[in-house]
Amino acid sequence: MATWEFPTLRSRTEVELSHHSALFGGYAVAMAGWILARRWLPRLWPTREPVAFARPWREFGWSVIACVAVLCVGQLYQRGRLLSTEGAWGPGFDTLNQILLYSPMLLLLGFRRHSLESAWLPLRQVPLRLVVGFALALLALAAFAGVRGTLGAWPDLTAFTYRPSHLRFAVHILLEDLTIAILFVRLAAATRHPLLVPVVIAFLFAAGHVPGALADGANLVDLLPLMLDVCLGAGVLLIVSRSADIWWFWCVHFALDMTQFWGS
Numbered sequence: 001m002a003t004w005e006f007p008t009l010r011s012r013t014e015v016e017l018s019h020h021s022a023l024f025g026g027y028a029v030a031m032a033g034w035i036l037a038r039r040w041l042p043r044l045w046p047t048r049e050p051v052a053f054a055r056p057w058r059e060f061g062w063s064v065i066a067c068v069a070v071l072c073v074g075q076l077y078q079r080g081r082l083l084s085t086e087g088a089w090g091p092g093f094d095t096l097n098q099i100l101l102y103s104p105m106l107l108l109l110g111f112r113r114h115s116l117e118s119a120w121l122p123l124r125q126v127p128l129r130l131v132v133g134f135a136l137a138l139l140a141l142a143a144f145a146g147v148r149g150t151l152g153a154w155p156d157l158t159a160f161t162y163r164p165s166h167l168r169f170a171v172h173i174l175l176e177d178l179t180i181a182i183l184f185v186r187l188a189a190a191t192r193h194p195l196l197v198p199v200v201i202a203f204l205f206a207a208g209h210v211p212g213a214l215a216d217g218a219n220l221v222d223l224l225p226l227m228l229d230v231c232l233g234a235g236v237l238l239i240v241s242r243s244a245d246i247w248w249f250w251c252v253h254f255a256l257d258m259t260q261f262w263g264s
Contacts, residue, residue, distance in 0.1 A: 024147075
């Protein structure tokens, strides 16, 4: 995820809790919208059998190793050891950096000879999936602005979200969603507990933010929003897992993730 830039006039916790309230509203509208869209387009998201592997725990282990590799590349990225992001071509090179950052997850699919469907990337009717996702993203942004009491600023928020300079964030979030899908599918195949897996995956991704937050001087109270992240993430993952499709969800995730920079 991109890094928070906190205003100085209010406490970090107060700002985050206010932001999370709006996020809950945005995601609730988007998830409800997808449930309705599935009723209108049942052939786009048919009921499918869960992905099965001959040795699911081994495949989950490989996915964890790939995640560790992503974290290692991330250290190089934070230290500026990947492509330079200075100058006019900086945003473009930073977009390539995101691909390098998550390359272990992409290589995993090829190394294990797994289909893209095992990472929730169905290849059938991708444009339609993106159109539905974009429409849900616009509704989610409207809900976010409404909860914040700034519905009139929705056009400005939308224009801000889809700035060309945000392409690198869009790529980052797509690959992050790919990572989540890979872990989810393999852990679900290994445990066969579909209700437990969203909580575990959401907890792991929230926990991944703890070291950075502590390094920034956060205390236990400041970590409270991370618990909200677990609740929000688990609920969202439960819906997304039913679709087995991150194309539409990527649109929503990207739009709502950009709200953390709006007005900062």
